[in-house]
Amino acid sequence: MQSVATVPLLIVDDFGMCKLPHTAAEDRPEIVMRRYERFSTLLTSNRPVEDWGKLLGDVAAVGAMLDRLLHHGHVLKCGPRSWRTKAAAQS
Amino acid sequence: MRVVGLERSLRQLHMSRWPMSSKARLRQAEAEAMAPIDLVACLVSDELTRRADRLLQRRRKQARLRDPDKTLDNFDFRFNPKMNRGLVFDLATGAFIAKTRRRFVPGSRRDRQKPLGPSYRASRHSGGLLSAILRGSRPFG
Numbered sequence: 001m002q003s004v005a006t007v008p009l010l011i012v013d014d015f016g017m018c019k020l021p022h023t024a025a026e027d028r029p030e031i032v033m034r035r036y037e038r039f040s041t042l043l044t045s046n047r048p049v050e051d052w053g054k055l056l057g058d059v060a061a062v063g064a065m066l067d068r069l070l071h072h073g074h075v076l077k078c079g080p081r082s083w084r085t086k087a088a089a090q091s
Numbered sequence: 092m093r094v095v096g097l098e099r100s101l102r103q104l105h106m107s108r109w110p111m112s113s114k115a116r117l118r119q120a121e122a123e124a125m126a127p128i129d130l131v132a133c134l135v136s137d138e139l140t141r142r143a144d145r146l147l148q149r150r151r152k153q154a155r156l157r158d159p160d161k162t163l164d165n166f167d168f169r170f171n172p173k174m175n176r177g178l179v180f181d182l183a184t185g186a187f188i189a190k191t192r193r194r195f196v197p198g199s200r201r202d203r204q205k206p207l208g209p210s211y212r213a214s215r216h217s218g219g220l221l222s223a224i225l226r227g228s229r230p231f232g
Contacts, residue, residue, distance in 0.1 A: 009188050040191045072191075076178055079171055086170050 001027070005034040015045035016055050025058035029065035036068040043069070109138060 004010060010031075035041050049066065053059035094114075101109045113134055120130045151159055163183055168176050 008191075009185075038191065040188045074178055074182060074187075076175060076182070078174060080173075081171055083167075083170060086167070 001031070005031055006039065008039055010035065010039065010041045012041070012043045015043050016047040016052065017045075020056065022057075025056040025061050028056060029058075029061045032065045032068055037072070041069065106138065108141060109134070113137075 032041065047055060052066070053062040056062050097113075098107075101107060116130060116133050116137065119125065119133075125133075163180065168174060168179075
């Protein structure tokens with residue numbers, strides 16, 4: 001937890017792609033809160049933000065996490081088309 | 092000290108690549124009648140550039156990127172024209188990392204908003220960019 005909370009840049013790829021453990025609702029917001037205004041966090045997900053509460057099973061904790069993530073954050077929407085479909089069409 | 096002796100000394104200093112640029116610089120110094128201090132400045136600058144390139148190469152290797160040759164220069168933004176191109180290029184500079192760290196001064200929570208402290212500067216100079224790339228279910232999922 002300590003190393004994850006203090007690296008200068010934490011990259012979380014494909015957030016919510018795999019089934020999350022039952023402790024997810026506690027440790028994910030905890031990491032974000034520890035990093036808030038101290039270190040940068042880059043998070044990618046193809047799940048809509050509205051679903052994160054259901055995904056972690058704690059709407060209030062996710063709300064607090066998103067509040068901190070989005071305070072100084074940038075949201076970059078990629079899409080709607082997938083680059084993989086473009087590559088498939090070309091080949 | 093002759094060039095051969097210099098090369099041996101540089102190897103001892105773990106600067107064996109240095110003579111490659113220094114020979115060219117020595118020729119340049121002779122041709123342009125360069126002042127000794129300018130020559131030293133050029134040599135030091137060459138060495139710093141070389142070390143920065145090597146550091147970047149090493150970090151790229153450590154990152155084990157799936158497509159290491161892919162860059163934003165050849166990225167097709169036309170495929171998804173609504174994507175915020177300016178933001179992509181802005182974030183690609185990595186300036187946000189330094190910006191966040193500027194806010195953080197190691198110490199108590201109360202001290203966070205203080206301007207740059209010596210401990211911050213020390214950590215900035217001693218450590219490189221350390222990133223944790225978490226994939227799959229460990230520990231975020």
